[in-house]
Amino acid sequence: MKNNNKYNKKSTSLHCNDAGGCRYSFLTIVWTVVGFFLVAHLISLYSRKDNIHQQVSSDQLQLVHHQHLHHPVVRELVRVEEEILRMPPPRKRSPRTSKRRSRKPIPMVEEFLDEKSPIRHLFFPGIKTAAFGPTKDMGNETSYYFPGKIWMDTEGNPIQAHGGGILLDEKSNTYYWYGEYKDGPTYHAHKKGPARVDIIGVGCYSSKDLWTWKNEGIVLGADETNKTHDLHKSNVLERPKVIYNEKTEKYVMWMHIDDANYTKASVGVAISDNPTGPFEYLYSKRPHGFDSRDMTVFKDDDGVAYLIYSSEVNSVLHIGPLTEDYLDVTPVMKRVMVGQHREAPAIFKYQNIYYMVTSWCTGWAPNEALAHAAESIMGPWEKLGNPCIGGNKVFRLTTFFAQSTYVIPLPGVPGAFIFMADRWNPADLRDSRYVWLPLVIGGPADQPLEFNFGFPLWSRVSIYWHSKWRLP
Numbered sequence: 001m002k003n004n005n006k007y008n009k010k011s012t013s014l015h016c017n018d019a020g021g022c023r024y025s026f027l028t029i030v031w032t033v034v035g036f037f038l039v040a041h042l043i044s045l046y047s048r049k050d051n052i053h054q055q056v057s058s059d060q061l062q063l064v065h066h067q068h069l070h071h072p073v074v075r076e077l078v079r080v081e082e083e084i085l086r087m088p089p090p091r092k093r094s095p096r097t098s099k100r101r102s103r104k105p106i107p108m109v110e111e112f113l114d115e116k117s118p119i120r121h122l123f124f125p126g127i128k129t130a131a132f133g134p135t136k137d138m139g140n141e142t143s144y145y146f147p148g149k150i151w152m153d154t155e156g157n158p159i160q161a162h163g164g165g166i167l168l169d170e171k172s173n174t175y176y177w178y179g180e181y182k183d184g185p186t187y188h189a190h191k192k193g194p195a196r197v198d199i200i201g202v203g204c205y206s207s208k209d210l211w212t213w214k215n216e217g218i219v220l221g222a223d224e225t226n227k228t229h230d231l232h233k234s235n236v237l238e239r240p241k242v243i244y245n246e247k248t249e250k251y252v253m254w255m256h257i258d259d260a261n262y263t264k265a266s267v268g269v270a271i272s273d274n275p276t277g278p279f280e281y282l283y284s285k286r287p288h289g290f291d292s293r294d295m296t297v298f299k300d301d302d303g304v305a306y307l308i309y310s311s312e313v314n315s316v317l318h319i320g321p322l323t324e325d326y327l328d329v330t331p332v333m334k335r336v337m338v339g340q341h342r343e344a345p346a347i348f349k350y351q352n353i354y355y356m357v358t359s360w361c362t363g364w365a366p367n368e369a370l371a372h373a374a375e376s377i378m379g380p381w382e383k384l385g386n387p388c389i390g391g392n393k394v395f396r397l398t399t400f401f402a403q404s405t406y407v408i409p410l411p412g413v414p415g416a417f418i419f420m421a422d423r424w425n426p427a428d429l430r431d432s433r434y435v436w437l438p439l440v441i442g443g444p445a446d447q448p449l450e451f452n453f454g455f456p457l458w459s460r461v462s463i464y465w466h467s468k469w470r471l472p
Helices: 019-069 072-077 095-100 107-113 393-397
Strands: 162-169 174-180 201-207 214-221 236-245 250-258 266-272 280-285 295-299 305-311 316-321 334-336 342-350 353-360 370-374 382-385 403-409 416-423 433-441 461-464
Touching: 072 433, 162 416, 174 236, 201 236, 236 295, 250 295, 295 342, 305 342, 342 416, 353 403, 353 461
Parallel strands: 162 236, 162 403, 342 403
Antiparallel strands: 162 174, 174 201, 201 214, 236 250, 250 266, 266 280, 295 305, 305 316, 316 334, 342 353, 353 370, 370 382, 403 416, 416 433, 433 461
């Protein structure tokens, strides 16, 4: 018998056994439709409210940034200054230059690393013609910073505070600058080892104006005889930072402690009753059980302090709070910037947003900095792009031939900071220079967020090149 599709199709109509069943099915469908539209309406109202809140917050932030960018002092600091560097003719390199070259060599960086370069004076100007400080006859240029030139203390000696940080001691209203005292010969511990200077100690300088610095001496010295001591001169002490604990009334120093081969990869802790020391060395450890190399500490507005360190063979940054006495880490730790190979962290805060400037890992060779931001110090951290402005393309790709170490607020100017960096001289580390430049927060970020491709509400970080500049 031939099938008739007209009658064999399944019925899609609603069948009821009685009148009550039909009413029940009809009401179920009606309430389902009503519920769907009610939920959709609530979601729409919530989204609209959230969008309005975000738009208001964004507008408020942009208004604040617009106002402070037009502050007369800030206008001078954000003036873009260009720099022209000309490559010398090709020539044979010195043997050590090839050992210092970066993974992605830039011709001008090769000149920077070559101690026999004919343009070396552009990166490391001589002391006779290019030193500045309170003992020099500066004329109308007194109180000006000259990034890359030799900075003298009140005794007329070059400042030795490399890889350092600043503490503002509120009890004395004095700034203290702590850093590596590298006034010794540069050598290589073995044929393939990095350039190094024996540990001399942590230098300390004091100032009321961030320009005139008095040498307070070595506040944490090396151990000359005990080869098993962390501070034996053959080991490594880098990037010392000091914070003050109001509860214990102690000044606490954290630093990178290592051996000559950089295999110990630890942090060290020391304490003192006074900002000018002497500091008592306590111990070293691998924080949270991980290797630690470039590091810094950050004290938040609520008094909680954090350790930030490059770990897992410099592939990840770790962040974790310190104990209440600042003498150890707590078990809490977050891994951030995973796989990004960032080091030299310099962290600061503005309008409840945390910012950080980091560098890539290229040894003594300079490289491109990145700025990052987060609503919580524990992350997630988002990239904001290269913060460097001015100079020239090579300057911007090399962080002005320097590496970040610290950021401090610019006195009296909200949203403006001083970016502290080191211009390392691997041929003679004691002659490494300081690059202090104005850093301003304002304007739209360069890069969208990594995870949702939207641009953040916070603004970009900008570091402006100046061959000379001064504080307001």
